[in-house]
Amino acid sequence: MSRISDATITRLSQYYRSLASLEEGGQEMVSSMALARKHGVTPAQVRKDLSCFGQFGTRGLGYSVCQLKETIARILGLHRIWNVALVGAGSLGSALISYKEFKRQGFHIVAVFDNDLDKVGKKRRGLTILDIRRLPQMVKKLDINLAIIAVPKDAAQSVADLLIKAGLKMILNFAPISLKASPGITIRNVNMAIELEALSYRLVADKSFRPGNNPQLTPV
Amino acid sequence: MSRISDATITRLSQYYRSLASLEEGGQEMVSSMALARKHGVTPAQVRKDLSCFGQFGTRGLGYSVCQLKETIARILGLHRIWNVALVGAGSLGSALISYKEFKRQGFHIVAVFDNDLDKVGKKRRGLTILDIRRLPQMVKKLDINLAIIAVPKDAAQSVADLLIKAGLKMILNFAPISLKASPGITIRNVNMAIELEALSYRLVADKSFRPGNNPQLTPV
DNA sequence: GTCGGATTGTGAAAGTGTTCACAAGCATGG
DNA sequence: CCATGCTTGTGAACACTTTCACAATCCGAC
Numbered sequence: 453m454s455r456i457s458d459a460t461i462t463r464l465s466q467y468y469r470s471l472a473s474l475e476e477g478g479q480e481m482v483s484s485m486a487l488a489r490k491h492g493v494t495p496a497q498v499r500k501d502l503s504c505f506g507q508f509g510t511r512g513l514g515y516s517v518c519q520l521k522e523t524i525a526r527i528l529g530l531h532r533i534w535n536v537a538l539v540g541a542g543s544l545g546s547a548l549i550s551y552k553e554f555k556r557q558g559f560h561i562v563a564v565f566d567n568d569l570d571k572v573g574k575k576r577r578g579l580t581i582l583d584i585r586r587l588p589q590m591v592k593k594l595d596i597n598l599a600i601i602a603v604p605k606d607a608a609q610s611v612a613d614l615l616i617k618a619g620l621k622m623i624l625n626f627a628p629i630s631l632k633a634s635p636g637i638t639i640r641n642v643n644m645a646i647e648l649e650a651l652s653y654r655l656v657a658d659k660s661f662r663p664g665n666n667p668q669l670t671p672v
Numbered sequence: 673m674s675r676i677s678d679a680t681i682t683r684l685s686q687y688y689r690s691l692a693s694l695e696e697g698g699q700e701m702v703s704s705m706a707l708a709r710k711h712g713v714t715p716a717q718v719r720k721d722l723s724c725f726g727q728f729g730t731r732g733l734g735y736s737v738c739q740l741k742e743t744i745a746r747i748l749g750l751h752r753i754w755n756v757a758l759v760g761a762g763s764l765g766s767a768l769i770s771y772k773e774f775k776r777q778g779f780h781i782v783a784v785f786d787n788d789l790d791k792v793g794k795k796r797r798g799l800t801i802l803d804i805r806r807l808p809q810m811v812k813k814l815d816i817n818l819a820i821i822a823v824p825k826d827a828a829q830s831v832a833d834l835l836i837k838a839g840l841k842m843i844l845n846f847a848p849i850s851l852k853a854s855p856g857i858t859i860r861n862v863n864m865a866i867e868l869e870a871l872s873y874r875l876v877a878d879k880s881f882r883p884g885n886n887p888q889l890t891p892v
Numbered sequence: 893g894t895c896g897g898a899t900t901g902t903g904a905a906a907g908t909g910t911t912c913a914c915a916a917g918c919a920t921g922g
Numbered sequence: 923c924c925a926t927g928c929t930t931g932t933g934a935a936c937a938c939t940t941t942c943a944c945a946a947t948c949c950g951a952c
Contacts, residue, residue, distance in 0.1 A: 528874035652749035
């Protein structure tokens with residue numbers, strides 16, 4: 453079967469959250485219809501997403517909340533603990549250390565690195581900031597699986613290179629620059645400014661701009 | 673012409689960044705080919721993206737770096753200042769206040785709100801934290817255009833309701849819950865945990881899991 | 893045991909986004 | 923002024939994603 457799309461994976465993550473809260477509420481079964489409504493998608497979409505991985509439902513009844521949750525957890529790798537390295541002990545980095553949702557899903561930030569020697573040795577929410585040069589050593593020692601980059605734009609590419617050299621294959625990048633992944637390496641770029649830009653585009657577009665009917669857009 | 677896709681807008685944001693750095697470097701013209709290579713897309717993609725909004729290039733020569741940059745800025749609404757309200761003065765909120773890229777693109781966080789009365793009145797990087805109940809008043813007074821939610825999961829929906837009631841139409845949500853937008857309201861959800869999950873999925877998938885060939889995935 | 897109501901799983905259809913391929917068109921040089 | 927080389931802009935082809943629609947099938951009631 454073909455590769456699973458990113459959109460499908462994102463939705464599975466979302467279904468997972470709904471299922472967890474349904475389970476807390478004591479509900480035993482859920483239909484594709486119910487799940488779909490919670491996420492603003494069609495029931496067919498829910499079923500297609502799940503069908504990429506197997507058959508988990510019972511016709512006439514729906515899906516077992518508990519079983520489906522566990523199944524998705526296994527698909528997404530949420531059934532285990534992942535050790536995460538964080539590079540960048542600035543304010544964003546510090547915020548990420550205490551971001552509850554990471555820990556809740558099994559992503560444990562086990563080491564924080566920085567290249568600023570004034571910071572090295574200090575603590576951030578219980579974790580001692582380590583010299584970035586100790587990265588390769590610590591990746592092995594702590595069995596680190598994933599890395600998060602939270603450094604300024606200009607440092608991001610060289611940090612990524614270091615991470616890859618240390619053997620890491622999966623990187624989540626918060627620096628506002630799109631890092632390109634070499635083959636075998638997966639980099640996900642989260643650019644918070646770009647998210648805002650998508651909103652401001654709509655703010656402009658809704659008011660005055662209509663594609664194809666926009667004289668003032670011609671080059672200056 | 674039809675609605676512009678989200679992917680196109682995201683790419684325009686990225687082209688914009690490249691153009692800014694090309695301009696700094698003194699380059700005057702750029703071809704779709706050159707721009708495409710910087711972003712790992714095809715030249716045709718670049719041209720299609722731009723052609724949604726008009727014709728900005730010169731055949732045989734390419735695009736004027738400066739003009740194209742200005743044009744994209746106008747499309748995305750980056751040619752002006754947007755006043756942004758931030759709700760949630762926790763660690764993520766504080767990090768966002770000092771996130772340079774926002775200011776650089778014209779997004780100015782002009783007010784910070786929280787419902788924790790212990791925080792209200794204190795300062796975060798120069799901004800006094802305001803009582804969330806003053807939101808409607810301040811939205812008008814400060815002419816706020818956009819809002820960012822950086823509160824815990826459970827508070828996110830009620831904060832969104834407040835923002836909408838105060839007249840805001842564009843919301844960027846960092847709480848790990850997908851807020852649904854009512855008609856006329858645009859909400860963008862940034863879920864950092866989901867980004868990590870997409871990575872852990874691949875970590876699991878690359879090693880052991882192949883869709884359709886995965887006995888241990890059957891429900892427990 | 894079988895009938896009825898409900899819901900899944902899935903091919904096929906529709907819709908969207910991306911790439912191809914080439915005519916159109918500009919600048920430069922002779 | 924025309925030929926040449928290069929790059930845009932765009933219709934058509936292709937690829938991917940979502941939705942539709944319905945057969946398959948399970949549960950529970952009678």
